[in-house]
Amino acid sequence: MTQGAGQGPVVRTATLRDFRVPPYAQVPVQSQPCSEEYVLAHPEDSVPQPVSRLPGESAPQPAPADRSDDPDRADATDQADDPDRGDDPGQADDPGRPAPAAEAADGGPGTAPDRTGDSVPQAPQAPRVHPGDAVPDDEPPEGYTPTQRDLPVVNRGDTVLVAAAPAQQPAPEGLGPLYVVGDVHGYLDELVAALAAQGLIDSEGHWSAGNTRLWFLGDFTDRGPDGIGVIDLVMRLSAEAAAAGGYCKALMGNHELLIIGARRFGDTPVNSGAGTATFQAAWLLNGGQKNDMDRLQDVHLQWMSRLDAVVEEDGHLLMHSDTTAYLDYGTTIEDVNDTVHEIINRNDADECWDLFRKFTKRFAFRDDNGPQAVRELLATYGGGRVVHGHSPIPYLLGEVGAEDADGEENSEPLVEGPHVYADGLAVAMDGGVTMAGRLLVAQLPLEA
Template structure:
C-alpha cells in the first residue's frame, strides 16, 4: 500500500455525536485565554512566526469500525476489570513518523528489567474526553494493546496527558481501561501512567461539591453547573465509584520523562504551585484532600487557562517551565490543535485537518490534543518527535 492509499489518520469510530462547544468555559462564557497581543495573533503566522511551528504527519492505515470491534478483524468484549486549511495556502511542513514496530508477544509474568537495562519506548496520549472506541483504535494501531484491548507492548511506557471524561459518551469506560492497562503494563515490565487534567478536577468537583456555591471571578458558580456547561455526561457521574475517585485524586499534575516535561494544560500556572515537580504534585494532592470548594475551584480555574506557549512570547513561557522543572521540551494536551493553528471547522462543515502532533514555540512545545471532540484526531505518539 502506498502513502496515497492511506488516510492521514485512523477513521473515527461512530461512538457518538461531537459536542459543538470545545474550548472550556467558566460561568458566563468566559474563555480562559491570555489577552491578545497588539495586532492580534494572526493565524496565518502560525506556521512562520511561531518559531518553526510544524505538524508531524503520520500516515495511519485505515481502521474500520464495526459494531463488534475497533480493528479490521477485531471482535471485542467490553473490558472492565475494575467494576463495572489553515488560512491561506502555506501548509506547514510535514514529515512521516516511523510506522510502529509490531510488539513482542507478552507472556506473564514478564521478566523484569535487568539492572542497567534501558527502559522501553515512550508514548503519550492526548485528550480522550470519553471517546473510548477511538482510544482503543488508536492504541491498537500503535501496537500498545491487542485485539481484545489488553496491554501488548511489553516494557513500553505510556503516559496519558489527562482529560478522560466529558463531551464523549464513555468517560468511565476510558478510566476503567487506563486503570486496567496500568496493572497489565506493570506486570509486563512497562508502565501506563496518567496526568490529572482540568476535567478531572471538574469531574471530581462536580461529584464532591455538586451545586454548592463557589466564588468565581465571574460571580457565584458551582462545580456541577460548570461541569454540565463543559460537556459533563450524567451517565459518567452515575457510574463513578469510590475506586475511580481514589485513583483520579492521586494522579500527578506534572511529570518528567526522557527530557520531556509532560503537562496537561499549556499554561504556566504550574509555577504557582511549587518550584519542583514534587512540590507541584504534593500541593495539588494536598488541595484535593484537605481544602474546600473555593480552593478547589481556584485550581480548576488556573489549570483551565491555555495558549501560554502560542505567539511571540510562547517560547519564553516554555523556558520558564523548563527552567523550573527540567527537561528540554514541553508536551501537553488541553488546547485542541485546530485552535492553536486556526484551522477549526470550515464554513462548509469539513472537519479540521489534524495530520499529527503539532510542534511550535521555537520547537520547544508539542501539542497532543488532536481535537477528537470536534472530529479531529485522538493522537497517540511515540517520543521523541523530530
Template structure:
C-alpha cells in the same frame, strides 16, 4: 474569543502571557506525521480516519493480534488479569451528588460541536490479583541493566473509548482483546479522560487495567491530572455548592455540564475511580520531555519543582475547600501560553524551572491552536499528527477528537 475567555474571573498576573483572542494569528510550527508502518497507507489517506468514522474503520479492519513495538507478541497472556481487574472494579460505593433541578450553568471551557472542555492523570498500580483457582503467570522481570522500553504519549481522550482502543491497536500497544501488548513500553496519558464523549468511565477503567498489565510486563502506563479531572471530581464532591466567580453564582456541577459532562459518567463514578484520579500527578518528566496537560505557565504558581507542584495539587484536593479547588481548576484551564512571539520564552520558563528540553502537552485542540477549525469547506479539520511549534520547543498532542479530528498517540521523541 479564546476558550479561556469563557471563564471570567480574577486574573493571575504570573500565570503566563495572555495572548490576543485571535485564532488567525498562527504560531510557527509544523505537523509531525510518521511514516505508516504495519498498516495500510489507505487508512491515513481515507477521510473516514477522522473522528468517529476513523476509529470505527480501524476497529473493523485492524487484524486480530496487533503488533508489538518491541517485536515480541504478548497476546493471550492478559485475559485472567483483565478479568481480575474488572472484578476489582466492582468494589467502591461512592454516590455522586444529584443535580439541582432547574439550575442554569454559566461557564464554558471552550467551544465544541456540543459543549467544551480539557485535560488527563497518572498513577502506578501493581499487577492485578488472579482470580481464585486461576494460576498467575507474571511477565519476566527486566534484567538489571536492561534499558527502558520506548516512550509513548496519548492526547486528550474525552470519553471516546472506541477511538482510543482503535489507536492503541494501531500503534501495537494493545492486542485484539484490549490487553497490554507493548512489553516494557512506557505510556503517559496527558489527561482529560472524561466529558464530551460517550464513555469516560470506560476510558478510566481501561487505563487502570493497562496500568496493572503494563506493570506486570515490566513497562508502565501512567497519566496526568487534566483540568477535566479537576472539574469531574469537583462536580462529584461539591455538586451545586456555589463557588466564587465574577461570572455570577456558579458551581462545579453547572460548569461540568456546560463543559460536556455526561450524567452516565457521574452515575458510574465509584470510590476507586475517585481515589485513582485524585492521586494523579500534574507534571511528569520523562527522557527530557516535560509532560503537562495544559499549555499554561500556571504550574509555576504551585511550586519550583515537579514534586512541589504535584504535592501542592494533591494537598489542595485533599484538604482545601471549594473555592481553592475552583481556583486550581481555572488556572489549569488557561491555554495558548506557548503561541506567538512570547511562546518560546514561556516554554523556557517552565523548562528552566522543572527540567527537560521540550514540553509535550494536551489541553488545547490543535485545530484551535493553528486556526484549522475555521475551515470554510465544512470538512472536519485535517490533523496529520502532533503539532510542533514554539521554535520546536513544544509538541501539542490534543488532536481534537471531540471535533472530528484525531485521537493522537505518538512515540517520543518526534
C-alpha cells in the same frame, strides 16, 4: 499508578459529534438576585460568565447557529478561551498582546491571571465489543453535550505540523520506548483503535507492548460517550503494563478536577471572582455526561485524585495544560505534584475551584513570547521540550470548519499528527477528537 482493573460490563452510547448545548445547561447559575446574567461560555472548558445589564435592559438574543464564518459573533457558546480579554479571569498571561479577531477565549473563571506568559495513519477498526463495554445504544444518554464544530479558531499562518514519526534514539537502559496519548474525552472506541494501531494493545484490548512506557496527558471524561470506560481501560492497562515490565501512567487534566469537584461539591457556591459559580454548573457546561456521573465510583475518584500534574521523561516535560500556571504551585516537579495532591485532599471547594481555574488556562506558548514561556518552565522543572494536551490542534492551525478546494466543508480529519511549535520547544498532543481531528498516540521523541 498501577491501580485495580476496570469494572464490570457497562452499556455504551454511540459516538456523536455535533450536539449543541441543551436548554437545561443555559439556566442562570446564581444563589441570589443580582444584576448579572450568567450565560454559557465556549464549550471548551467554559464556566458561567457574568454579563452586566442596565436596569430594564433586555437579555441579549443568541446569534443564529452554524455561523462559523463569523468569529466575532456574540452568542456565549462561541466565547471560546480568549486569553486576551481584559475582563476574562482566565485570560492569557500576556495582557499587552492585541487580541486576534478569531482567537478562542479562556473559559477559566476567577480573578485575573497570576502570572505572565499564558495566553496516524488510519487506525484499524476497534474490536466489536471492547472488554468492559457492550454494544452502543441507539440513543445518547440524557444531557449529552459534546463540543460544537463551528468554533472560532486561531489562524496564525506560522505554525509547523510534523508527522508523529519517532526519532531513532535508544530508550534508557532497561526501559522501553516512550509513548504519549492526547485528550480522550470519552471516545473509547477511538482510543482502542489508536492504541492497537501502535501495537500497544492486542485485538482483545490487553497490554501487548512489554516494557513500553505510556503516558496519558489527562482529560478522560466529558463530551464523549464513555468517559468511565476510558478510565477503566487505563486503570486496567496500568496493572497489565506493570506486570509486563513497562508502565501505563496518567496526568491530571482540568476535566479530572472538574468531575471530582462536581461529585464532591455539587451545587456548593464557590468564590469564582466573577460572581456565583458551582462545580456542577461548570461540569454541565463543559460536556458533563450523566452516564459518566451515574457510573462514577469511589475507585475512580481515588485514582484520579492521586494523578500527578507534571512529570519529566527522557527530556520531555509532560503536562496537561499549555500554561505557566504550574509555576504557582512549586519550583520543582515534586513540589507541584505534592501541592496539587494536598489541595485535593483538603477538600476545600474554593481551593479546588482555583486549581481548576488555573488548569483551564491555555495558549501560553503560541505567540511571540511563547518560546520564552516554555523556557521558563524548562529552566524551573527540567527537560528540553514541553509536551501537552488541552488546547486542540485544530484551534492552533485554524482548521476547524475549513473548506476544500471546491468550497465544500471538509469533513475529513484535519489533524495528522502532533503539532510542534514555539521554536520547536512545545508539542501539542490534543488532536481534537471532539471536532474535526483525531485521537493522537505518538512515540517520543518526534523527528525535528
